Amino acid sequence: xxxxxxxxxxxxxxxxxxxxxxxxxxxxxxxxxxxxxxxxxxxxxxxxxxxxxxxxxxxxxxxxxxxxxxxxxxxxxxxxxxxxxxxxxxxxxxxxxxxxxxxxxxxxxxxxxxxxxxxxxxxxxxxxxxxxxxxxxxxxxxxxxxxxxxxxxxxxxxxxxxxxxxxxxxxxxxxxxxxxxxxxxxxxxxxxxxxxxxxxxxxxxxxxxxxxxxxxxxxxxxxxxxxxxxxxxxxxxxxxxxxxxxxxxxxxxxxxxxxxxxxxxxxxxxxxxxxxxxxxxxxxxxxxxxxxxxxxxxxxxxxxxxxxxxxxxxxxxxxxxxxxxxxx
Amino acid sequence: xxxxxxxxxxxxxxxxxxxxxxxxxxxxxxxxxxxxxxxxxxxxxxxxxxxxxxxxxxxxxxxxxxxxxxxxxxxxxxxxxxxxxxxxxxxxxxxxxxxxxxxxxxxxxxxxxxxxxxxxxxxxxxxxxxxxxxxxxxxxxxxxxxxxxxxxxxxxxxxxxxxxxxxxxxxxxxxxxxxxxxxxxxxxxxxxxxxxxxxxxxxxxxxxxxxxxxxxxxxxxxxxxxxxxxxxxxxxxxxxxxxxxxxxxxxxxxxxxxxxxxxxxxxxxxxxxxxxxxxxxxxxxxxxxxxxx
Numbered sequence: 001x002x003x004x005x006x007x008x009x010x011x012x013x014x015x016x017x018x019x020x021x022x023x024x025x026x027x028x029x030x031x032x033x034x035x036x037x038x039x040x041x042x043x044x045x046x047x048x049x050x051x052x053x054x055x056x057x058x059x060x061x062x063x064x065x066x067x068x069x070x071x072x073x074x075x076x077x078x079x080x081x082x083x084x085x086x087x088x089x090x091x092x093x094x095x096x097x098x099x100x101x102x103x104x105x106x107x108x109x110x111x112x113x114x115x116x117x118x119x120x121x122x123x124x125x126x127x128x129x130x131x132x133x134x135x136x137x138x139x140x141x142x143x144x145x146x147x148x149x150x151x152x153x154x155x156x157x158x159x160x161x162x163x164x165x166x167x168x169x170x171x172x173x174x175x176x177x178x179x180x181x182x183x184x185x186x187x188x189x190x191x192x193x194x195x196x197x198x199x200x201x202x203x204x205x206x207x208x209x210x211x212x213x214x215x216x217x218x219x220x221x222x223x224x225x226x227x228x229x230x231x232x233x234x235x236x237x238x239x240x241x242x243x244x245x246x247x248x249x250x251x252x253x254x255x256x257x258x259x260x261x262x263x264x265x266x267x268x269x270x271x272x273x274x275x276x277x278x279x280x281x282x283x284x285x286x287x288x289x290x291x292x293x294x295x296x297x298x299x300x301x302x303x304x305x306x307x308x309x310x311x312x313x314x315x316x317x318x319x320x321x322x323x324x325x326x327x328x
Numbered sequence: 329x330x331x332x333x334x335x336x337x338x339x340x341x342x343x344x345x346x347x348x349x350x351x352x353x354x355x356x357x358x359x360x361x362x363x364x365x366x367x368x369x370x371x372x373x374x375x376x377x378x379x380x381x382x383x384x385x386x387x388x389x390x391x392x393x394x395x396x397x398x399x400x401x402x403x404x405x406x407x408x409x410x411x412x413x414x415x416x417x418x419x420x421x422x423x424x425x426x427x428x429x430x431x432x433x434x435x436x437x438x439x440x441x442x443x444x445x446x447x448x449x450x451x452x453x454x455x456x457x458x459x460x461x462x463x464x465x466x467x468x469x470x471x472x473x474x475x476x477x478x479x480x481x482x483x484x485x486x487x488x489x490x491x492x493x494x495x496x497x498x499x500x501x502x503x504x505x506x507x508x509x510x511x512x513x514x515x516x517x518x519x520x521x522x523x524x525x526x527x528x529x530x531x532x533x534x535x536x537x538x539x540x541x542x543x544x545x546x547x548x549x550x551x552x553x554x555x556x557x558x559x560x561x562x563x564x565x566x567x568x569x570x571x572x573x574x575x576x577x578x579x580x581x582x583x584x585x586x587x588x589x590x591x592x593x594x595x596x597x598x599x600x601x602x603x604x605x606x607x608x609x610x611x612x613x614x615x616x617x618x619x620x621x
Contacts, residue, residue: 052420058420058423105602105605105606108605108606108609109605109609110609111419112357112362112363112419112423112561113557113561113605113609113611115363115423116363116553116554116556116557117557117598117601117602117605119550119553120550120553120554120597120598120601120602121598123550123594123598124594124595124598127591127592127594127595128592128595130591131591131592254365254427257420257423257424257427258424258427258428261420261421261424262424265418265420291439292435292436292438292439293435294431294432294434294435294436294438294439295432295435295436295439296435297431297432297435298428298429298430298431298432298433298434298435299428299432300428301424301425301427301428301431301432302410302425302428302429302432304428305414305421305424305425305428306410306413306414306425309414309417309418309421
């Protein structure tokens with residue numbers, strides 16, 4: 001009971017931080033934009049964590065699920081006249097169904113076989129998007145900025161007498177969804193579903209003999225996880241106001257997994273750290289070395305994994321142990 | 329008919345390249361239990377080394393041999409410094425490490441040699457020869473030949489040398505191997521070195537037809553992934569056979585099925601991969617693992 005109270009208090013603190021953050025960076029439009037993107041990645045990584053951290057299935061297709069969500073939003077806005085915010089749940093639903101569909105064949109694959117098969121999907125998606133250009137706009141993509149379906153038409157939104165600039169509006173929209181989904185994911189993972197998934201991850205046979213249906217829960221995890229990614233992609237598309245195959249590049253799937261592991265497997269809040277890592281690392285490396293930013297980027301990931309294989313969440317565990325003198 | 333034969337031969341040539349790289353992946357998977365995402369970038373880097381040596385006046389074959397030696401040393405060094413510390417870490421950590429390596433090596437290649445594509449002169453003439461009235465490219469035959477020789481030499485090495493035997497033992501059962509005096513750690517490093525050599529062969533064979541640029545091997549790596557998984561990640565023969573089959577099949581699909589064309593080759597490879605995995609999750613040549621409770 002005490003931990004529940006603590007967790008609710010932490011969640012309330014997170015809400016306050018999210019609400020106040022733009023006030024701290026009010027003048028810095030770029031920072032606002034980045035925090036919006038971090039929010040989208042946050043959602044995707046929380047979803048990926050449900051799949052990888054809890055059910056133990058590795059997916060390198062989550063960039064593709066983000067693309068499914070983003071394109072659903074764009075197509076609904078451009079071709080069917082739906083307002084952007086209403087497309088978000090639909091995008092989640094479409095990506096979720098795609099996830100369930102992929103979850104079924106994934107049942108037969110394990111470990112790295114699954115990783116490579118899903119990576120194949122991530123890699124194939126851009127050429128498929130280009131092939132079916134009557135729907136997706138091909139390499140040009142779909143432009144959403146200033147469209148009548150865009151809330152505020154790119155000029156910002158008035159809520160309760162306050163005017164929010166477009167950056168702030170995107171930020172609040174993304175993080176409201178982010179916190180809601182985080183809470184939903186947390187509730188799901190601390191209940192029956194989460195326990196079943198952990199049991200399956202640790203031993204499928206033992207879980208099955210305890211009455212847990214491994215196939216059902218594994219496919220469910222794929223669906224839920226993909227739905228999160230779909231919402232993330234939808235918010236990302238709303239954020240940048242256009243989609244094309246490069247909006248969701250192939251390495252995105254790799255970066256999401258990097259973010260997940262850097263944050264820490266099995267710990268949902270750590271997704272925020274992972275999301276910030278994948279947004280800020282490319283910016284930071286430009287400052288460190290303009291000649292070879294990519295070398296620094298790769299080296300940072302390698303070093304991080306060598307020094308902290310359990311991620312940011314693991315660091316916290318170590319610190320907690322040190323402070324309670326367990327290791328001394 | 330003549331078009332068909334041409335496509336089969338050029339498919340075998342690209343298949344040989346996919347197969348070599350797939351074999352490199354399998355070698356590492358068998359010794360360290362991970363899939364090396366940086367395999368393609370290591371190959372590209374080695375190919376640039378070969379280009380530099382040739383640029384300094386070396387002929388192709390001396391440069392080729394020197395490159396293989398350098399690649400071997402590089403592979404061993406990577407295993408010793410980066411992979412060894414995480415030997416007992418979860419697979420995912422090692423996968424992320426190799427993704428970091430991919431980005432690092434790609435960045436280093438771009439930094440050292442620049443992003444522009446370079447012309448890479450292979451050892452084989454690009455002149456066509458006519459066999460039975462059908463025009464083939466000499467280069468295709470050369471590439472097939474080199475791949476076949478490399479794979480055969482490797483097979484002989486594993487089958488008939490003491491080090492090869494030790495390598496197989498270390499991959500199969502590290503604990504017992506240690507007990508009979510095999511230095512398992514060094515065997516793993518050796519596996520990485522050999523994989524880097526295979527990658528260097530694939531890179532130098534691919535470069536004359538693909539042009540040398542820092543991202544040259546990325547698509548090839550994807551086909552190699554597909555081939556390795558198709559063959560069953562732990563089967564060396566499977567990787568080579570699947571690589572060749574994939575090369576031929578994609579060439580034929582691209583030529584004779586307009587819908588696939590050049591654009592949908594990658595998704596087509598994926599569809600084949602998924603189809604096979606659904607029927608045989610352990611790949612075509614893989615063994616089914618029996619789980620004990």
